[in-house]
Amino acid sequence: MLEGNRGTGVAARRSATRRVPRQERSRRRVEQILDAASRLVLERGVDALTTRAIAEAADVPVASLYQYFHDKEDILLALVERDRAEMDEQLLADLAGIDELSLPALVETAMRAFTKVYARRPAFVEIWLRGRDNPAIRERGREHSVEIASNLLQFAEAAGLLSHDVPPKIALLAVEVGERVFQLAYAQDLEGDQELVEEGIRMVSGYLAPYSR
Amino acid sequence: MLEGNRGTGVAARRSATRRVPRQERSRRRVEQILDAASRLVLERGVDALTTRAIAEAADVPVASLYQYFHDKEDILLALVERDRAEMDEQLLADLAGIDELSLPALVETAMRAFTKVYARRPAFVEIWLRGRDNPAIRERGREHSVEIASNLLQFAEAAGLLSHDVPPKIALLAVEVGERVFQLAYAQDLEGDQELVEEGIRMVSGYLAPYSR
Amino acid sequence: MLEGNRGTGVAARRSATRRVPRQERSRRRVEQILDAASRLVLERGVDALTTRAIAEAADVPVASLYQYFHDKEDILLALVERDRAEMDEQLLADLAGIDELSLPALVETAMRAFTKVYARRPAFVEIWLRGRDNPAIRERGREHSVEIASNLLQFAEAAGLLSHDVPPKIALLAVEVGERVFQLAYAQDLEGDQELVEEGIRMVSGYLAPYSR
Amino acid sequence: MLEGNRGTGVAARRSATRRVPRQERSRRRVEQILDAASRLVLERGVDALTTRAIAEAADVPVASLYQYFHDKEDILLALVERDRAEMDEQLLADLAGIDELSLPALVETAMRAFTKVYARRPAFVEIWLRGRDNPAIRERGREHSVEIASNLLQFAEAAGLLSHDVPPKIALLAVEVGERVFQLAYAQDLEGDQELVEEGIRMVSGYLAPYSR
DNA sequence: CATGAATGAGGTTTCATTCAT
DNA sequence: AATGAATGAAACCTCATTCAT
Incomplete structure (x- = not known):
């Protein structure tokens, strides 16, 4: 039953040894965003899922969304x-x-x-x-x-x-x-x-x- | 199974002897708009139902939509x-x-x-x-x-x-x-x-x- | 202390003998409009004085305002x-x-x-x-x-x-x-x-x- | 005689070493907008203070106004x-x-x-x-x-x-x-x-x- | 004379996305 | 990698006025 990384526009590219490795931090941030998006959808419906709203709810700058997702649709799909x-x-x-x-x-x-x-x-x-x-x-x-x-x-x-x-x-x-x-x-x-x-x-x-x- | 003129912000008020009476012309225009909206919804989904798009498709100025309908939602409801x-x-x-x-x-x-x-x-x-x-x-x-x-x-x-x-x-x-x-x-x-x-x-x-x- | 018909874009042109002569009916309508406008200004301020609002308040078709006044400003001036x-x-x-x-x-x-x-x-x-x-x-x-x-x-x-x-x-x-x-x-x-x-x-x-x- | 940053929807947040630091550039832009608005009010009255007009006069896209001010009223208040x-x-x-x-x-x-x-x-x-x-x-x-x-x-x-x-x-x-x-x-x-x-x-x-x- | 209908112009605001740093 | 700032495009709606009847 397929593994489904479709929808995630981010590639794990990791680099070196750090306390909290890049890869890990990245994964966390993605979860943080998806959780926020999930909450929003639940509370206000799919139409209320604006980039700004997601960013605010996830406490992440809007521009940073685009580090992890290709576009808004990508977020929705990842969520799904x-x-x-x-x-x-x-x-x-x-x-x-x-x-x-x-x-x-x-x-x-x-x-x-x-x-x-x-x-x-x-x-x-x-x-x-x-x-x-x-x-x-x-x-x-x-x-x-x-x-x-x-x-x-x-x-x-x-x-x-x-x-x-x-x-x-x-x-x-x-x-x-x-x-x-x-x-x-x-x-x-x-x-x-x-x-x-x-x-x-x-x-x-x-x-x-x-x-x- | 009620008759349902809800959603139609237009009232038929007068009539008179004319080749194409007001009332009739008005009704036609409403149909024209609803047909266009219908087409749009069909082709591109409900989200694509913008006032501009409807107006264009119906070949009617945007402002004229508001002659016949109270607002966008009114159009949608009339359609339904x-x-x-x-x-x-x-x-x-x-x-x-x-x-x-x-x-x-x-x-x-x-x-x-x-x-x-x-x-x-x-x-x-x-x-x-x-x-x-x-x-x-x-x-x-x-x-x-x-x-x-x-x-x-x-x-x-x-x-x-x-x-x-x-x-x-x-x-x-x-x-x-x-x-x-x-x-x-x-x-x-x-x-x-x-x-x-x-x-x-x-x-x-x-x-x-x-x-x- | 000047007579002040400035602002009234309507000329009394009267015609014949009627029960309620044109001139008289016209004057009444003007008063009706001005009263309505006056009310509106009082209740909602000068900015709320739209032609539509005046017409509604005066129970007169919007287009009819232009029978008695040249434009919106004219109404305001007549009021004053x-x-x-x-x-x-x-x-x-x-x-x-x-x-x-x-x-x-x-x-x-x-x-x-x-x-x-x-x-x-x-x-x-x-x-x-x-x-x-x-x-x-x-x-x-x-x-x-x-x-x-x-x-x-x-x-x-x-x-x-x-x-x-x-x-x-x-x-x-x-x-x-x-x-x-x-x-x-x-x-x-x-x-x-x-x-x-x-x-x-x-x-x-x-x-x-x-x-x- | 309070200092009054009410009306300014922009917060100075970071600073850094740059030729023209962010903060500074932002402040300038705000001034640019307020100056333009000021000019407009002066020349054409408060009613002429439309977002479009302000943006044009300040040579700034309309959307950018909303980077610095919450809404139109906010601009007016900042001006005052x-x-x-x-x-x-x-x-x-x-x-x-x-x-x-x-x-x-x-x-x-x-x-x-x-x-x-x-x-x-x-x-x-x-x-x-x-x-x-x-x-x-x-x-x-x-x-x-x-x-x-x-x-x-x-x-x-x-x-x-x-x-x-x-x-x-x-x-x-x-x-x-x-x-x-x-x-x-x-x-x-x-x-x-x-x-x-x-x-x-x-x-x-x-x-x-x-x-x- | 009266008016329903029509409309071009313009209003404010929000959006998703990109860019420069 | 991260992000504040910037913005073109588009959203809905209202207005004063004119026109055809």
Whole structure:
């Protein structure tokens, strides 16, 4: 599930031995910026993510942003990438922990994995679900859905859960519908309406049932 | 399913005998502006909807926009309102034409009604589904989904299609999921992937089946 | 004390016998507009005097303003002229009513005459004292002070109140200082601080005393 | 007589060894802008003080104004503050240089101190006396008069020049009348009519005489 | 005469990015 | 590497005035 340094316009070029080596300081600064950006997105929406605002929130000069990122879009993408990676990890870990594999179990596990990440990283909700107006995010979001769908499909096939060939399109539909369920469930507050999540799990499970072996 | 002239800052006030009466000319101009805005949203997204861009596309001075609309948001809302009204009409008409009422038939009819509107008004997809970043649109979009869900629920209850009380939340979830299906189906091209639409109809029907009488 | 139709870009052109003759209707409309403008200036200052605001307040189409006035400045000037005329009348009337003529009595009578007008026409304070930023008003204000100074000087000379020739400049200074006294006295509230007015009368009287016969 | 860096949105932060240090260059630019603004106000009045006009006159991009000032009002206030500070300094210096203290000497010295500043900074006349329409300036102007009146009163009391308690209102009236004298004296040309100034000094002195010890 | 409609000109402010140091 | 300063471009909106009817 790819490693994703796309979006980071900075190359680690390190030089010598210092107390706090360049590379390390740089990494910290990047985190500092991304954290600030994350906070901003969460609090005020994607549109409020101006360079000035990020810089202020991160307590970094505006010009310095361009030391670590190529442009504003780059920051946004890096932000997304960071959360996305965490999402993938969580998904992978939870899938590995399933006791009795079945298609419904797969669906439920995946969806619950996402809710865990949402709980930890509320900015994700904001960006992923509401920030879709931004072309870069929209594009990246679509890609990610495709990836997840593909990965889950592969996983299910490998585990012998499917009765026959399932077109990628179907898997993608399931993933995207799942996302919308989250969108609705997390629209009101950032805790998420768990009842709706349950309904969503039922819907997607039910939809995929015919493909189950 | 209200008529919705909200968002139109122009009032039809006088009439008179003229070749092209004032009122008429005014209406035309409003359409001209909305069409242009619609085109822009479709081509470049909601963020590209600047007053300047609209004015240029509509071949109208920027200042003239403010003859017909109170501010930029007003334009956006009028745009939405126009499509929304058409959607409601189509839905109403098609529901009235159903032969054998049943919950699945209801779902299918409703979803197909929407596809008809999408075909006629592609900008709708863009605004409704992708323009959600804009606070005004987001708010209005949410309202509309609630309305549709509520109307369909009432319709189904009145027709005795439901076995027991269905919480509004469930209906809303179904509507929103339906929207996402369309989003995906219409993502690639504006003709819409009909296969995906069929899948979506199956998914939503299946989901609601337990509530069917 | 001049007649002052300057500023009124409208010519009375009347035509025939009607219930409410043109001329009359026109005059009414002009008053209506001036009253509205007066109100606006009073409430929101000279800068808020936009054509749109005037039109709205007067319940008259914006375009119609141009039937009665040449341009916006014309309205402002007409406004000033109206109050100015009233001021002159009051001054004249009160001067005529003085029992025992003397220079101090003249000063006191004049200043009290102005306070009467201020009480009746609070917009005057706003325009005359605060609206000086507007070049037209500034110019007109200067003219008016010169007129008043000249008239009072003539009056005093005719009444044999002066011991010797008083340069116009001196009279003007006295008038302008008097105005500033009012400015200060009426700065806080529109009722005017009468104590300050008394002080002002004493100051100006004292200043002119050396010229008294 | 505070030092008044209010209105200056720029903070001097660092310094270093450079031919023309940052700080210095910044200060110059601020002066450049204020000088341009001053010129504009003088030539065309406060209303002509648009950001565009200032930028043009200062030969600086409009956007750069916002490097040094928070908004347009900030420029105006900085302008006022600059002149105001100079006025206070002059007043203080001249008061300190009085040989034989007396109330008339105090009045004369103060008024002559102002004429010195007017001679050096003609824009002051424009802003202070004619720009009062602007709310920010009006407010600041009022404050300043109160300050000067209060300071002079204190000074006179400390020097034992007053026979009994003089209400602040009286001092304020004297100061404001003095200002109007200047307004008139400097109305025609910027050299100022010295004869009128003399008259003004006499008037104010005479007015305050009763309070003299 | 009356006026709805139209508009060129201009208003202030913010933005993302680059540059000189 | 770091950053204060600089800025072209663009954002939305309002204004006074004119014109066609």
